[in-house]
Structure formats: C-alpha cells, structure tokens
Amino acid sequence: MKRREFIRLTTAGAGALAATPTLARAQAPKRGGVLKHIGLEPPSWDIHGTVSYQTQLVSSFVRRTLFKFVNGAKHGPSDFTLAPDLALKADISPDGRAYTIKLRPGVRWDARPPLNGREFVAADVKYTMERAAKKSGYASLLGRIEGIETPDKLTVRVHLADAFAPFLHNLAEPWNGILPREVEDKFGDFKSADSLVGLGPFVLEKYEPGVKAVFARNPHYYQKGLPYVDQVEWLFVKGRATQLSLFRAGQVDVPFYDARIPRAEIPSFKQSNPTYPIVFWDWLAVRSLAMRTDKAPFSDVRVRRAFSLAIDRKKWVAQYLDGQGYPDHGPVPATMPEWKLPTKDLGEGARWLGHDPALAKKLLAEAGFPNGMKVKCTHWPGYGPEYVEELELLTYSLKQIGVELSIVNEEYGNYIRGSFLGKYDETTWGPSSIFTEVDGYLYNFYRTGQPNNRSHVSDTQLDVMLDAQRRYTARSSRKKVIDDIQRVLADRMYYVYTPYPKNVSSWTPRVKNYGPKNSFDRGAQLEVVWLDGK
Known part of the structure; x- marks a missing residue:
C-alpha cells in the first residue's frame, strides 16, 4: 500500500475506515426514551488538565474526535476499526512524518454562546492539538509535533519530527476531543461544566453536582438520525x-460506567x-x-524479582478468578494477542513470572533483607471491592516471603494527581488507564521522564527500543522490536503485574445495540444504542 493512499489500518492499530457506525441488523432502531446509566463524576471537565478517565467519559458525549472506533453489538470490545468522525480521511507522506487530514464539511458547534453555532474549521483542530501538546498528560501519545498548518478551513497538515506509527489511531481517543478557543477565552479554562460545549451527538442539558449530568440529543449533530435516545442520565450514584x-429493580439501565x-x-x-x-x-x-x-530498595532488581516470584499466578486465576482471567497480564495486555509475546518466548525473564517463594x-x-521488609503501598479503594480484594491477595502473597505490604488508602483527587503519576514514597498498586494501541502500555510506563512512568524507570537501552518501535510503520518490523522490549521488561521487572480477570x-x-467497549468514548458508544419498550 502506498503511504499516501486513504489510510487503512489493521484491527490492532485500527481497521479500514467505515463510512457510518455499524448497527445491528436483527431489529430496526427506535428513537426516543431516556437511558439511565450509572456514571462517574469527573474531578475536572478539562481533558488536557487531567488524565482522569471520568473526565474522558463525560467529555465524549459532547466533544468529538477526528476519528472514532466502531461501536454497537456487532463489534467486539477491542474492535478498534477507525471510522470517520470530524475528519473524513487522512493522507500520510512517504516518510510517515506528515499527515494531511480532510475535515467533514458542514459541521457546526453548539448553538449556545459563545459559539453560536459557528462552523467547525481547521483552526479548531490546530488550537486543540497545540494545547494538548503543551498541557495533556497524554501528549507523548501524539508523537513529537513540529508544526501544524491549516492550508484551508477544512484541511489540517500535521508535521512530526519522526514517523509515529500510532498517530492516527490515537486521534480517536477521547482525550483528543476537539475544543473551541472561545470557551477558554470566556471561562479562562475548561475545568467547569459550563465549558462542556461541543459538536457531538449530545449536549449537556443539566449538571447537578454530586447527583447527575443529563445529556440530551443534539438536534444539530452532523450524523442525521443519531443518537437514537432522547437523553442519557449519567447518574453519580455512589456505593456498589x-x-x-x-x-x-430496573430503575437504571446500565449498572456501572x-x-x-x-x-x-x-x-x-x-x-x-x-x-x-450477562457477558464476559x-x-x-x-x-x-x-x-x-x-531508589533503594527497588533499585535492586533482586528485590523486584522476589516480589514477582511471590505470586502464584496460575492459582490466582484458577481459584480466585474461577478461570476467567489471565495469569500473565503485562506489560502488553494478554487481550492484545497480536502484540503479546507468550511466556515461553520471553527467554530468561520468563523465570521471574513463575511461583518460587524459596x-x-x-x-x-x-x-x-534476610528477615523480610515492610513496604508502604498507596491505593485508591474507589475502584471497587474486587480491586480491594485483589490487593489483599497480593498482600497475602508477599507476606509468604516476609514482605509486609502496608496499605495506604488515598482520596481520588490525591491519588490521580499523585500516585497515579508516580508521586508516592515506595510502591503503589492499581489499574492502568485503557490504551487501545500497544504503545500506550510501553512508552507511557517505561520511557524515561514520562508522567505515567510510575516506577520511575530510567533505562537508556530501553529508551532506544521504545523510540524505535514508534518509528516503524511496517507492522512486522515494529513487532520484532516490541517482542524484544517484552523480553527486556520480563527480565528487569520494573513493575510487578498481577493476574487480571475478565470483566x-x-x-x-430494553437496551439494544449495546456492547462493552475498551474505550472511554461513551459518546460514540451510546449514540448507536436504542431503547425497546419502557
């Protein structure tokens, strides 16, 4: 395929662009009704000011991206086929460093002030990308942007310092939602709910702090006929x-975000x-x-390997997860089989994934530490009781080798601004964010100086490899480098990954055409859902 052809990607890095969202064929969609959805209240409404997934979830109803992933019951949770959203297509230069993106014509912003229904144009994309590059915790996932041109009002040309294989794929992530400059000019930032003004399938009709956010159908949405539901009530109900x-009792349609x-x-x-x-x-x-x-003691690889050897991963999955999970789940998720290197191919590092307390x-x-050690571990218990139980299981496993894990529960705001970004004293445990491209699990967590590098990894050899896998646009070449990265990581054990359950x-x-999705883009997911009956 020539690099300047209309972009077509594989499912791992996203598939061929679909013209419209794919809908289930078994039943004709119905319009109307209110979808009642348990949700999460965001700590901020600024998608560049926080790495919080709660912010991405609510933002996606209103703010849209240049591309999006296909959604609906027909598509699997990890089907990352790209579909046009605010952009129609992208051409890539032969060297992989320039992207010319053609925008969808006739798209208009919210009719309310300060936008007053004006046309969506290339300057909006330029403003958003430049802001993301400066402020977003995920800025590294855009590659190194050298410059952005707007040859005309519906064309954006992005120049990268190096070829960056995940670039287009990452434009579909909700933290890349397009923002209007006028809103920041008026409010000074995008932190308040009043700043949630966009051009997506829904508009924010009401926000009651601590209670709910109500999203109503956007009558001016570019995709005629969507969304099907009149409203989504995003309910901030606490307590599982x-x-x-x-x-x-049927009083809510979806029991969690x-x-x-x-x-x-x-x-x-x-x-x-x-x-x-009930779906696994x-x-x-x-x-x-x-x-x-x-710093000591975790600067010593022997300590890190010891922690890993304390975990009986096979028993964890078989007994605690009833077989519904994966014993080796990191750094590349087992649910990315196209990138995941099997344990048997990890070389010497495979030894440290076994269970050997002695x-x-x-x-x-x-x-x-012949007598063991006591280690402080921060955690946010709000992820849910299952996470708390799994941390207790990790604590028990480490205790068998003489390690006492002292759990420090943190408030969410402190956790997401602190431990989640590597600001803790000794250890921290919890889930990562969701990344739909393998680079997110590698570069983000291991590249020197990255904000999501929670373990403070600084490894020159690894940095070279992490940079290289980004530059390879040929899948086979990139796969070889990523395989070698996984071998290095298994041996050096910068993180200890615990077994991972299926959801x-x-x-x-009554909820039709719904399917679980490995994405925080609820706007794209719910725009194709309809309700059948009361």
Whole structure:
C-alpha cells in the first residue's frame, strides 16, 4: 500500500475506515426514551488538565474526535476499526512524518454562546492539538509535533519530527476531543461544566453536582438520525450495593460506567433477573504494583524479582478468578494477542513470572533483607471491592516471603494527581488507564521522564527500543522490536503485574445495540444504542 493512499489500518492499530457506525441488523432502531446509566463524576471537565478517565467519559458525549472506533453489538470490545468522525480521511507522506487530514464539511458547534453555532474549521483542530501538546498528560501519545498548518478551513497538515506509527489511531481517543478557543477565552479554562460545549451527538442539558449530568440529543449533530435516545442520565450514584439494587429493580439501565457487575453477583443475577444479558469480556487496563526503582530498595532488581516470584499466578486465576482471567497480564495486555509475546518466548525473564517463594526469599536475603521488609503501598479503594480484594491477595502473597505490604488508602483527587503519576514514597498498586494501541502500555510506563512512568524507570537501552518501535510503520518490523522490549521488561521487572480477570457486564433487556467497549468514548458508544419498550 502506498503511504499516501486513504489510510487503512489493521484491527490492532485500527481497521479500514467505515463510512457510518455499524448497527445491528436483527431489529430496526427506535428513537426516543431516556437511558439511565450509572456514571462517574469527573474531578475536572478539562481533558488536557487531567488524565482522569471520568473526565474522558463525560467529555465524549459532547466533544468529538477526528476519528472514532466502531461501536454497537456487532463489534467486539477491542474492535478498534477507525471510522470517520470530524475528519473524513487522512493522507500520510512517504516518510510517515506528515499527515494531511480532510475535515467533514458542514459541521457546526453548539448553538449556545459563545459559539453560536459557528462552523467547525481547521483552526479548531490546530488550537486543540497545540494545547494538548503543551498541557495533556497524554501528549507523548501524539508523537513529537513540529508544526501544524491549516492550508484551508477544512484541511489540517500535521508535521512530526519522526514517523509515529500510532498517530492516527490515537486521534480517536477521547482525550483528543476537539475544543473551541472561545470557551477558554470566556471561562479562562475548561475545568467547569459550563465549558462542556461541543459538536457531538449530545449536549449537556443539566449538571447537578454530586447527583447527575443529563445529556440530551443534539438536534444539530452532523450524523442525521443519531443518537437514537432522547437523553442519557449519567447518574453519580455512589456505593456498589445501591447501584446494583437500582439495577436489579430496573430503575437504571446500565449498572456501572462500563456496565460491569461483580463476579460474585452472577449467580444471584441469573436467578433474580433471568432476562438480563450477562457477558464476559476482555478488558485492556492492566493491574500492577509500581515501585520507586530510582531508589533503594527497588533499585535492586533482586528485590523486584522476589516480589514477582511471590505470586502464584496460575492459582490466582484458577481459584480466585474461577478461570476467567489471565495469569500473565503485562506489560502488553494478554487481550492484545497480536502484540503479546507468550511466556515461553520471553527467554530468561520468563523465570521471574513463575511461583518460587524459596528463590524469592533467597533473592531478598542477597539484597540485604534476610528477615523480610515492610513496604508502604498507596491505593485508591474507589475502584471497587474486587480491586480491594485483589490487593489483599497480593498482600497475602508477599507476606509468604516476609514482605509486609502496608496499605495506604488515598482520596481520588490525591491519588490521580499523585500516585497515579508516580508521586508516592515506595510502591503503589492499581489499574492502568485503557490504551487501545500497544504503545500506550510501553512508552507511557517505561520511557524515561514520562508522567505515567510510575516506577520511575530510567533505562537508556530501553529508551532506544521504545523510540524505535514508534518509528516503524511496517507492522512486522515494529513487532520484532516490541517482542524484544517484552523480553527486556520480563527480565528487569520494573513493575510487578498481577493476574487480571475478565470483566462481566450486564444491562437491562430494553437496551439494544449495546456492547462493552475498551474505550472511554461513551459518546460514540451510546449514540448507536436504542431503547425497546419502557
């Protein structure tokens, strides 16, 4: 394929661009109704000012991206086929450093001030990308932008310092939603709900802090006929028991931001709500114990390897996860099989993924801890009881080799601004964000100086490899480098990844064309959903 052809990507880096969202064929869509969805309240409404997934979720209803992933019941959770959104196509220069993006004509911003329904133009894209490059915690996932041109009002040309294979794919992520300059000029930033003004399938009709956000159908949305529902009530209901009680009673349609229900509740749901679908699916967020590898004791690889050897991953999956999970889940998620290197191919590093408490104790003794150690571990318990239980299981595993993990629960704001970005004393445990491109799990977590490099990794050899995999646009060449990266990481053990469960989700039977999605783009997911019955 010539590089200047209309872009076509594989499913791993996204597939061929589809003209419109694909809908389920079995039933004709119906318009109308209010979808009641348990959601999460964002700490800020600025997609560049925080790496919070809560912000991405609510933003995506209103702010749209240049491309989006296909959604609907027909498409799997990790089907990242790209579809046009605010852009129609992109041409790539032969050297992979220049992207010429053609925008969709006739798209208009919200009719309310300060935009007053003006036309969406190339200057909006330029403003947003330049702002993201300066302020976003995910700026590195845009590559190194050298300059942005706007040859005409519907054309954007982005110049990169180096070829960057994930560039187009990452433009579909909700943290790349297009922002209007006038809103920042008026409010000074995008932190308040009043700043949520866009051109997506929905408009923010009402925001009640601590209660809910109500998103109504945008009558001026460019995709005629969408969305199908009149409104989405995004409910800030706290407490898992309350959420599930409302869901059992049919008072909410979707019981969590991604429709998840606890694994332990499956038998009772099958009994109390037999018509509710129950779906197991593979999630992409990895769980890991990050360590301050820039200082003792975790600067010593023997300590890190000992921690990994304490975990009986196969037993964890078989007994605790009832076989519904993966014993080796990192750094590349097992649910990205096109990139994941099997354990048997990891070379010497595979040894440290086994379960060997005796060797773990020996390594600790050699590192100067013959009597074990006590380590502080920060965590946000708000991820849910299953996460808390898994951290307890990790704590138990480490205790068997003489390591006492002292858990420090943090408030979400402090956690997302602190531990999540590597600002902690010794260790921190929790899930990653969701990345739909493999680079997010590698460059983000391991490249020296990156804000998401929670373990403070600084490895010159690894940096060279991480940079190289970004430059290869040929999939086979890139795969070889990523395989070698995984071998290095298994051996050096900068993070200890814990086994990872499959998610289980459910929704009320009246919700049609819904499917779980490994993305925080709820706007694209819910614009194709309709309701059948009361």
